[in-house]
Amino acid sequence: MMKFLAVAALFLCCAAPAAAAGLDELTPYFGPRYFSWKERSGGKTLLKEHGPLFCAGVRLGSVTSSSVAVRARAEVFGGEVSYEGQTQAPESVPVDTHVSYYGAKGELDLGYRLDTGPARLEPFAGVGYQGWFRDLQDSTASDGTSVYGYTEGWQVGYARIGARADAPLGRVRGSAEAGAKYPFYVGNTIDFSGSGKTTFHPKGRMSGFAELGAGYGNFRAALVFDALRFARSDLKPVNGTYYFQPDSSSDSFGLRLGWNF
Numbered sequence: 001m002m003k004f005l006a007v008a009a010l011f012l013c014c015a016a017p018a019a020a021a022g023l024d025e026l027t028p029y030f031g032p033r034y035f036s037w038k039e040r041s042g043g044k045t046l047l048k049e050h051g052p053l054f055c056a057g058v059r060l061g062s063v064t065s066s067s068v069a070v071r072a073r074a075e076v077f078g079g080e081v082s083y084e085g086q087t088q089a090p091e092s093v094p095v096d097t098h099v100s101y102y103g104a105k106g107e108l109d110l111g112y113r114l115d116t117g118p119a120r121l122e123p124f125a126g127v128g129y130q131g132w133f134r135d136l137q138d139s140t141a142s143d144g145t146s147v148y149g150y151t152e153g154w155q156v157g158y159a160r161i162g163a164r165a166d167a168p169l170g171r172v173r174g175s176a177e178a179g180a181k182y183p184f185y186v187g188n189t190i191d192f193s194g195s196g197k198t199t200f201h202p203k204g205r206m207s208g209f210a211e212l213g214a215g216y217g218n219f220r221a222a223l224v225f226d227a228l229r230f231a232r233s234d235l236k237p238v239n240g241t242y243y244f245q246p247d248s249s250s251d252s253f254g255l256r257l258g259w260n261f
Contacts, residue, residue, distance in 0.1 A: 025061040025071070026261045027220055030054070033254025035081060035101070037134075041232070041246040049099050051081030053252070069111040069122055078102035083136065095147050097139035103132025107160070119167035128181065130228075131155045150190060156228065157185040158204065169214075175222070177211040186230055188245050192238050200236060200245040205229035213256075220258040227251050 037049040057075030064070075083099045086092040111124030136149035162179015183204030191197045207229045213222030233245040 023060055024063050025059060027059045027258040028057070028261075029059065029220070029256045029258030030056040031224075031254055031256040033077075033224070033252045035079070035250065035252050037081075037099075037248070037250045039085075039246040039248050046246055047083065047085030049081045049083050051079065053077050053079035053081070053101060053254075055254070055256075059258070063113055067113045067115075069109075069113050069124065071109045071111065071124070071126075073107045074104070075106070076102075076104045077132075083139075093141045093143050093145065095139055095141050097147070097149070098137050100135040100137070101132055102135075103130065103154075105130040109160070111164075119165065121163065121165045123163040124179075125159070125161045128158050128160055129156070130158075150192075153189040155185070155187045155189075156183050156204075158183040158207075160209070162209070164211075171216065173215045175211070175213040175215065177209075177213075179209055181207050181209060183207070183228065183230065188233070195239050198236055198238055198243075200233040200243075202230035202233040202245045202248060205231055215260070218260045220256075220260055222256045222258075224254050224256050225252065 031054070033053045033055060035049075035051060035053045037047075039046045055075050055077035057073060059071070059073045061069060061071035078101055080098050080100050083095070083097045085095050105128065107126060107128035109124040109126030111122045114121045114123075132154050134152040134154060136151070138149045139147045141147050158181045160179055160181035162177060164175065164177035166173055166175035168174075186202045186204055187199050188202065189197050189199040207227045208225075209227065210225045211222050213220060215221075228250045230245070230248045232247050235242040235244050
């Protein structure tokens with residue numbers, strides 16, 4: 001995964017100068033993030049995953065003569081994090097292992113730029129898609145029982161609304177962005193042995209995102225936060241047993257470094 005992200009970042013940097021014509025912004029970027037995933041049921045935390053993920057992507061945008069702004073982002077990400085959880089009921093015992101994540105996201109926003117002297121404000125609304133594989137590795141429970149991993153395939157479609165602003169701060173131009181997003185489609189597909197694939201549909205909950213950045217010349221750096229929240233899915237029968245996706249949440253804090261062409 002790290003090699004793939006490095007190749008993706010190199011490709012974006014090489015292709016960016018040729019694609020920059022006609023755009024107000026074209027910024028390939030990469031960076032590390034601290035990621036956490038939690039699942040809860042009945043007020044109890046069932047599992048927690050945490051560790052570093054790495055991403056590479058590109059932001060692009062254009063502002064028309066009538067101040068309408070169209071902006072988009074495409075990103076790939078991946079890494080391996082620690083897992084602290086337990087086996088399935090009725091005999092739940094602690095399990096520690098690792099989880100591999102790899103996926104992609106894309107967003108498209110439509111906004112309106114308001115110029116107030118040297119500062120600019122841009123409210124926006126848009127849609128996004130994020131998909132990833134969550135690959136739990138084999139392990140051994142605390143009582144010595146062998147535990148076999150499996151892979152989940154997640155797909156999330158969401159609407160987002162927010163505002164971004166930027167202003168000169170001496171030789172640096174500062175920027176900020178914040179908003180909320182609501183997942184209108186959530187699917188978690190698991191291939192159960194002996195019964196084929198089953199897709200659970202947790203309910204979307206309002207989530208948030210934020211960014212605080214600075215630009216010096218063509219260089220861009222930003223601290224970023226991104227979250228997703230899901231409520232428990234309905235029960236589904238698998239091999240005579242009913243399963244569900246518990247209340248789930250993810251939080252990502254990171255650094256993004258880029259170069260604007």
